[in-house]
Amino acid sequence: MKFVKIALPYDYLTTVLDxxxxxxRNCKxxxxxxxxxxxxxxxxxxxxENAGIVKDD
Incomplete structure (x- = not known):
């Protein structure tokens, strides 16, 4: 199995999880x-793991 690292904003990750x-739910x-x-x-x-991390700009 290959593993990849991606840079994804936390908000986008939340959308992906949704x-x-x-x-x-729709699996056949x-x-x-x-x-x-x-x-x-x-x-x-x-x-x-990233829920509590706040990035300073």
Whole structure:
């Protein structure tokens, strides 16, 4: 498995997570749901780890 690092504003990450939640609800097969669930939980972890970080400009 390859891993990538991306620079994404926190607000965009929140939007991506909202979209992924909707995609999980609309899965037609368990296989499809499992693929999305893994990515969703990985992003959710990143989101949570960065929730309290405030960047100074």
């Amino acid at each position: 979209c992924m939640e909707e995609a999980l 097969t368990d296989e499809e749901k499992e693929k999305r669930r893994y990515a969703y939980h990985a992003l959710l972890t990143v989101w949570g």
